Amino acid sequence: MLIRLTAVCVALALPFGAIAHENQKNPEIRYRHAIMETLSNQFVAMGLILQAKVDRPDEMAVNARALAENVRLIAGLFPDNSKGAKALPLIWDEPEKVAQAAQRAVDAADALVAAATDGNRQAIARAFKAAGDSCKGCHERYKEADD
């Protein structure tokens, strides 16, 4: 009886495991995740500078420019052959809205570059938050929630 139950559980779990594995093999999905990870790390780096945990104020603008470069890739990160993982199908159902949201992220990142170049901590903090919020706004609508 126990063996039969285990077999049923394994059979039920298999398709999901297989899908997850397939997602990991899809180079487009891996590329998307790599770019998103890069963006996230860029925020971490700037956060450390903003908190003065590292004494690298001049590198704020360097990181902001890197963010602004990479954020321009977002609009092209969702080709039809990259459906799956945590990206919700809505992304492919409303491409115009996705493009607008991606542009908002670009605009926010450009504003952060301007603020970082200027060097005023308060203005940088505001622009930093706005850039982060622009990312989160997309994630809320288009990304499956984390567990």
Add this chain to the structure above:
Amino acid sequence: MKTGLAALALLLLTGGAAPAAAADDLLARGAYLTAAAGCVSCHTDKENDGTPFAGGHAIESPYGIFYTPNITPDSETGIGGWTDDEFLAALREGIAPDGSHYYPAFPYPSYAGMTRDDALAIKAYLDSLEPVRQPNKPNELRWFVPGRSAMGLWKALNSPWDYAEPAAGLERGAYLVRHLGHCGECHTPRGAGGRLKLSQELAGSPKTASSEGAPAIDNSPDGLADWALSDIEFYLELGMRPDGDFSSGGMAAVIEDNTSQLTPADRQAIARYLKNLR
């Protein structure tokens, strides 16, 4: 004599301005406390570009949808003309000027710990706003939810939250977290009847079909154990977690409208209080 003259001159110079300055101070303090209490987050229908504090925001809950009321000083649809005592009763006891009870979707069990001075500073600030004529929307509650009259019994059994004294040196953080910020309303698990389980303060509430839940924000491994004080302060200021992710959902609004507006000292007080829980 010289001192006396100087004092007289100072009195003459400032005598007319002092009351105005005091009023400005009261309004500034009220604005700060209104932000700390998070009033605008709930009392603004941001989804439909509503006017701040004019209400209409839908709070979805296991009990149905509560629509927040207008708290601008409009005398017919808002809180215009309320006396100090009426405002205090509403804010800290959940009693409307007509004597009826509010549902605890309005977090008066938390606000009950707010000082009279702070509550009246908030009132002074709200009274200074432009009145907005906007009738309140009726709630859309589920069939099993009793009428407001039953809330009197609910309060007798449950409210206000009976917190233990905070540890020495953490009083300000406790006040901000427990009362003004009313963090426990989302982050503390609830027992029967919706009473907060204060022995598990800020230990998180589970996600359910009708509630998005809220994570633990005490100092447990599931909560903020891995966060430094400065990580918490930074999160409360700008919404970024140590891993680079940003706040979302209801917490994004809390950061935008509430914690980002606080002084660094108050954010630090909150962080110290949270790190001391558990």
